Amino acid sequence: MKWRAEWNPKPISSSELKDIEQEIMRIEEKLANAETEAAEESVRAFNAIRGRNEPVSVFRDYGGAMSRTELALRMSQPEPVRSENVTRAELIELIRRVQDPEYAADALIDREAEKAEVSGFAGGSGENEADLAQVSAEDRTAFLQEFYLERLTANVCMPDVSDLIFWGDLEAEEIADRVLAYAPTELPPSHGRSAMRNRIGIPQGR
Structure with a gap:
């Protein structure tokens, strides 16, 4: 992928x-x-x-x-924007990185190694690179978890998707399937007008 x-x-x-x-x-x-x-x-x-x-x-x-x-x-990171055509496999990977930020850090390092480039999260120390040697592991993993959670939230329509991650005992695949199956409840177009009419005492049909 x-x-x-x-x-x-x-x-x-x-x-x-x-x-x-x-x-x-x-x-x-x-x-x-x-x-x-x-x-x-x-x-x-x-x-x-x-x-x-x-x-x-x-x-x-x-x-x-x-x-x-x-x-x-x-x-230090800009707000995430919704990406187009996000696949189930991509959702699963995002969820895994939220569930396990240490895995997320390893995946990021592996990616940079494959590119043969030194990034801040791979321990770089160049003038324009991040030297995070002084950043605690706790801060780093917490940051990565929040970073990927923001990206996940921006790319799904299910509200409070984090509840499935932090308050359930679900695998990433199960969470992705629930997210993909979620459909927001839409009220009929006339519902809002009828409710307002009832509230202010206007008879229906007028």
Whole structure:
């Protein structure tokens, strides 16, 4: 199976990662000092530069869920877009990478090795490459899990697909089949009008 290039993390240099962490700290300080408007403006500028769509609350509340480094890694990647003609095999692979981020890291390293290129996640240290030697394994695997979960969520119509991964005991193939079988419930076109008429007391047929 050919893996889609847009489903790989964008390489990020260690200096860029540090810059993102510092910007996160500046936003945190504004929030801590009740500089709400300034914080909101900083978040808007941050999102515009990084291709993200994060609310201010992420910068205020992330501490209980992740480290600043993990958040910076997440923010280094643009928001995912829906890909066309995603196959069952591709969904299975995405799900596997969410289920097992260590497997995802190995797959990424293997891909870079096959290309005979050194990427940040393969331990590169060139001027324009990410040197993640100082990033903990915990931050790295958590980042990869969230990265692939975002790509999966963007490419399926089933809401809360993560529940099947984290709250069930299903194989990747079973989850993919449930996702592909899912069909959103669509109300008849007249339902909304009838419900509104009933609510405001307008007789039907008028």
